[in-house]
Amino acid sequence: xxxxxxxxxxxxxxxxxxxxxxxxxxxxxxxxxxxxxxxxxxxxxxxxxxxxxxxxxxxxxxxxxxxxxxxxxxxxxxxxxxxxxxxxxxxxxxxxxxxxxxxxxxxxxxxxxxxxxxxxxxxxxxxxxxxxxxxxxxxxxxxxxxxxxxxxxxxxxxxxxxxxxxxxxxxxxxxxxxxxxxxxxxxxxxxxxxxxxxxxxxxxxxxxxxxxxxxx
Numbered sequence: 001x002x003x004x005x006x007x008x009x010x011x012x013x014x015x016x017x018x019x020x021x022x023x024x025x026x027x028x029x030x031x032x033x034x035x036x037x038x039x040x041x042x043x044x045x046x047x048x049x050x051x052x053x054x055x056x057x058x059x060x061x062x063x064x065x066x067x068x069x070x071x072x073x074x075x076x077x078x079x080x081x082x083x084x085x086x087x088x089x090x091x092x093x094x095x096x097x098x099x100x101x102x103x104x105x106x107x108x109x110x111x112x113x114x115x116x117x118x119x120x121x122x123x124x125x126x127x128x129x130x131x132x133x134x135x136x137x138x139x140x141x142x143x144x145x146x147x148x149x150x151x152x153x154x155x156x157x158x159x160x161x162x163x164x165x166x167x168x169x170x171x172x173x174x175x176x177x178x179x180x181x182x183x184x185x186x187x188x189x190x191x192x193x194x195x196x197x198x199x200x201x202x203x204x205x206x207x208x209x210x211x212x213x214x215x216x
Contacts, residue, residue: 034062068103071140079137080159083127090163092203094118094210095131104175105142113171113187116211119156120163120196120203131156145171145190153192164195166207 035058042049042057049058096116104111117131138151153167168191177184196203 031062034065035059038062067140068101069141071137074137076134076137076155076159079133080126080130083130084159085125085127086123087121087125088123089121089125092118092120092206092210093125093128094207095128096211098132098135100135100139100148100169100171102139102141102143102145102148102171104173105144107175107179108142109174109178111143111145111171111173111175111188113169115152115170116166116168117152117156118166118197118207118210119160122161122163124160126156126160134159145169145173145188149190149192153194157194162195164197164200164203165193166197166204166211167192168208168211 038058038061039049042054047054049055094116095118096114098115098117099112100115101110101112103109115135117135134155135152138148138155149167149169152169153165156162156165156167168189170187170189172187176182176186191208193204193207197207198204
């Protein structure tokens with residue numbers, strides 16, 4: 001594995017932008033600039049931003065958007081920390097049904113669903129809670145599902161240098177459900193396979209069978 005810091009290697013990869021230019025962050029405090037933009041939007045929609053129910057809406061939206069896009073303000077090292085452990089385990093490790101919520105970058109509408117993340121260790125493992133945190137790290141920004149899937153797989157690969165990584169994401173997109181084609185039951189499934197998950201048919205089949213198995 002390269003000695004180059006993980007964040008530097010990921011930042012150099014177009015699929016995994018760790019930090020992107022953005023407005024002043026709303027996580028720290030509701031920004032006046034963002035709130036003013038929301039007030040303008042309300043007026044353009046034909047609403048009265050000064051009526052009682054909307055007076056604090058710009059501030060609330062600024063806070064909400066700061067929370068929903070907080071992945072921009074974190075690095076991969078922030079997420080993983082020191083939760084890496086030497087371990088000789090050589091069988092598949094999988095965390096499935098990881099809830100995820102993100103925003104479609106095309107319409108700023110939510111998409112939501114679940115991720116299944118697995119890897120085969122090559123001398124070290126990561127704390128199990130870090131896999132859902134990795135998913136959140138990339139989901140909490142403006143996204144497309146295809147890129148999100150690749151980002152999670154690449155991050156696990158970079159952090160652990162395992163024998164293989166598999167990621168499947170199943171999600172519902174409100175940009176399809178609330179507008180456009182208005183299909184309420186359409187689910188989008190994407191996958192990213194690396195190492196033995198891609199090259200070994202038996203490993204790939206085992207992973208996909210576990211990922212698509214019926215839940216409890």
